Amino acid sequence: MILQVQDVEKSFGGIKALEGVSLGVEENTIVGLIGPNGSGKTTLINVISGFLKVDTGRVYFEGKDISSLLPFEIARLGICRTFQLTRIFRGLTVLENMLISSNMQKEGLWQLFFNRKKMILQEKVDERAAYEILEFLEINHLKHEYAHSLSGGQQKLLSLGMALMADPGIVLLDEPVAGVNPTLANKIFEKVKLEKKKRTFLVVEHNIDILMDFCDMIYVMNKGKIVASGKPEEIQGNETVIDVYLGG
Numbered sequence: 001m002i003l004q005v006q007d008v009e010k011s012f013g014g015i016k017a018l019e020g021v022s023l024g025v026e027e028n029t030i031v032g033l034i035g036p037n038g039s040g041k042t043t044l045i046n047v048i049s050g051f052l053k054v055d056t057g058r059v060y061f062e063g064k065d066i067s068s069l070l071p072f073e074i075a076r077l078g079i080c081r082t083f084q085l086t087r088i089f090r091g092l093t094v095l096e097n098m099l100i101s102s103n104m105q106k107e108g109l110w111q112l113f114f115n116r117k118k119m120i121l122q123e124k125v126d127e128r129a130a131y132e133i134l135e136f137l138e139i140n141h142l143k144h145e146y147a148h149s150l151s152g153g154q155q156k157l158l159s160l161g162m163a164l165m166a167d168p169g170i171v172l173l174d175e176p177v178a179g180v181n182p183t184l185a186n187k188i189f190e191k192v193k194l195e196k197k198k199r200t201f202l203v204v205e206h207n208i209d210i211l212m213d214f215c216d217m218i219y220v221m222n223k224g225k226i227v228a229s230g231k232p233e234e235i236q237g238n239e240t241v242i243d244v245y246l247g248g
Ligand SMILES: Nc1ncnc2c1ncn2[C@@H]1O[C@H](COP(=O)(O)OP(=O)(O)OP(=O)(O)O)[C@@H](O)[C@H]1O
Pocket: 012, 015, 016, 017, 035, 036, 037, 038, 039, 040, 041, 042, 043, 044, 084
């Protein structure tokens, strides 16, 4: 297991966003995380990536307890993420976003605001890596376009590219194809599947069909708990899962 979440609890005031959550992610797999709105999916991603601290429980990455580390420390170890609401620098170009990304993961956001241009200059080394990833994602032709001029789907691709810049061991994707047309959504997952040779993915996604096609393993959340898990074919007919989605 490259990632292990052990009995994690996280509350916001009276709301138990995560309750006794445990899961394991095997290396070089794509693991899906589904569940209704407010079931705790993003909170779990935030806890794993260090954006939120657990109340109790532990998170292990490659056997190391990362529960009390800061986001940039966790990113340095090789856990990178994307955000449910795409976070890109709209006033910078695609290439600049790519170059800034690994810095952001390493140093945190504040450093970046103060030294933005300087850091871009320092990142000549990363340029080759950026081009390689942009080419792989088929958005290389957009490299000098401002990020705000990209379509929603292209912005999602860019965020995936930004997450890949640090060459992470595991990538946490929070709704990587939300609002993206089915053709591009499929293409994004095809790219993720190709990357599976090199790394591991934990993907939050509402589109169950696409998860069925691409995931090796799926966890289902409801009201802060994992209520089912298994291979896609095991999840498909699972009554708890059907209840959770149809029963509200
Ligand atoms: N920072 C926060 N402060 C207070 N409550 C929060 C915070 N973040 C999440 N919550 C609450 O925790 C619960 C789980 O939210 P979370 O965002 O993890 O759900 P989700 O499964 O990602 O939902 P969605 O599918 O809508 O993105 C919800 O009740 C939410 O309102």
